[in-house]
Amino acid sequence: MAKILVTGATGQIGAELTLALREHYGADNVIAAGHRREPPGGLAQTGPYCSLDVRDAAALNAVVTAHGITVIYHLAALLSAVAEEQPLQAWDINMNGLLNVLECARQHGCQVFFPSSIAAFGPGTPPFNTPQDTVQRPSTIYGITKVTGELLCDYYYRRYGVDARGVRYPGLISNQVLPGGGTTDYAVDIFYAAVRQRHYDCFLRADTQLDMMYMPDAIAAAMQLMQADASRLMHRNGFNATAMSFTPSQLAAAIQQHLPDFTIAYAIDPLRQAIADSWPRHMDDSAARAEWGWQPRYDLSAMVGDMLRHITAKLRNE
Ligand code: VAH
Numbered sequence: 001m002a003k004i005l006v007t008g009a010t011g012q013i014g015a016e017l018t019l020a021l022r023e024h025y026g027a028d029n030v031i032a033a034g035h036r037r038e039p040p041g042g043l044a045q046t047g048p049y050c051s052l053d054v055r056d057a058a059a060l061n062a063v064v065t066a067h068g069i070t071v072i073y074h075l076a077a078l079l080s081a082v083a084e085e086q087p088l089q090a091w092d093i094n095m096n097g098l099l100n101v102l103e104c105a106r107q108h109g110c111q112v113f114f115p116s117s118i119a120a121f122g123p124g125t126p127p128f129n130t131p132q133d134t135v136q137r138p139s140t141i142y143g144i145t146k147v148t149g150e151l152l153c154d155y156y157y158r159r160y161g162v163d164a165r166g167v168r169y170p171g172l173i174s175n176q177v178l179p180g181g182g183t184t185d186y187a188v189d190i191f192y193a194a195v196r197q198r199h200y201d202c203f204l205r206a207d208t209q210l211d212m213m214y215m216p217d218a219i220a221a222a223m224q225l226m227q228a229d230a231s232r233l234m235h236r237n238g239f240n241a242t243a244m245s246f247t248p249s250q251l252a253a254a255i256q257q258h259l260p261d262f263t264i265a266y267a268i269d270p271l272r273q274a275i276a277d278s279w280p281r282h283m284d285d286s287a288a289r290a291e292w293g294w295q296p297r298y299d300l301s302a303m304v305g306d307m308l309r310h311i312t313a314k315l316r317n318e
Pocket of ligand 1: 080081117118142169170171179181182183184
């Protein structure tokens, strides 16, 4: 039976992934680890939680040893906008944290999941139908940690046989946990603003097209890749995977189908606009579909309907 450690378990992906893994593998087989002393929400009520700073190799090793961990989903990281404000801390957390996880996996024979991102591409990357194998010269520290992370995972697989796998996620949209300092956070914030005050001031330009994915699909992608037949994986780390690609104005129009009086205005954040402009518009994810059967369930219309249902219910008791 798999014994799973989720780092970054209090974050946007980690919180929902932990609950999905507990449902699939059994609550006691999934250890949630976060940098906070106390876990938020359902994490503590649904299974074991521990406070962990992934930069502390000895503490990480102690958790893996104590619980007999066989799989590590490593999600602890600073996201793009926060990372640009604190580049040295971003490198420390994102890179030393990953190196500690890979070293631990090498010593204990663990499988590793590492989330890369469209941020691993840069201005010189073909922006449309971005190939699986192409130019990767990101211009953000977050993107540099992501492309370095992909290469480090490949190295630990080739050199030591660590079964590391990963996905290049687009912007992720969750109805459970708010995002923490990313460039695509507008695609979540807009729903809370639409339900609360029927208006949103967007920090990206109306025509900023980016790949996106609803969180249930992102969780399914991680679990499906980790369970895939290793002999079919030609790429292993950094699979392009996307579900939809839209602009803030297209997202606003989809919300107006449900809330006709919703309005949007634009108050551009130069930092996050520059980050978004350096990323591709739409990735080619045919390799993920061919090598491990990637197939998203939610398109823009389905995601908007489900988000509005969940956020409306959540705010009703506010
Ligand atoms: C960010 N949500 O905005 C993350 C993600 C593709 C974007 O990596 O930084």
